[in-house]
Amino acid sequence: MNLRACAREKELAALLEQGHWPHACPAELTEHVAACSACRALVAVTQAFRRERAHAMTQPRLESPGVLWWRAQLRRRNAALERLSRPLLGAQIFAVVLALAAAGAFLAVQFRQGASWLSDLPRTLHFAALLPVAWQNYPGAGLALVLFMVFAALVGGVALYVASDR
Numbered sequence: 001m002n003l004r005a006c007a008r009e010k011e012l013a014a015l016l017e018q019g020h021w022p023h024a025c026p027a028e029l030t031e032h033v034a035a036c037s038a039c040r041a042l043v044a045v046t047q048a049f050r051r052e053r054a055h056a057m058t059q060p061r062l063e064s065p066g067v068l069w070w071r072a073q074l075r076r077r078n079a080a081l082e083r084l085s086r087p088l089l090g091a092q093i094f095a096v097v098l099a100l101a102a103a104g105a106f107l108a109v110q111f112r113q114g115a116s117w118l119s120d121l122p123r124t125l126h127f128a129a130l131l132p133v134a135w136q137n138y139p140g141a142g143l144a145l146v147l148f149m150v151f152a153a154l155v156g157g158v159a160l161y162v163a164s165d166r
Helices: 009-018 027-035 037-058 065-112 141-165
Strands: none
Touching: 009 027, 009 037, 027 037
């Protein structure tokens, strides 16, 4: 084992660091490396490290186990919430359908019995003030406005439900 450093070792290390070995180095340095065991070892070790670094750079990087565990827990929790929300969504849809059916049945019964309060509802709530002046004299304009408002509320509710699902 030789503990002495070679005098040309620094020059060779600079060439290796810049990537100029063996193509852009003087011929006398190439001959020196062939004869000097310390310089030969420096070249061999540096080239081995470079090869291993290039190989390691091509390999995919694995995430830390903590991140993988956290993502798995998040996926598991989301799947459990999705399983729980399916029956709740069905119950909500059933409740809305029942409420709409009850409201429709109530309105149908009231129309058959000739409920005057229902036809006077737009005037009682002063919906005529929302109509243009030209439409305020038409008898069915207030009812049409009420129906339009109900339709707008239903469409808005459906749009809000679809938007919240995403």
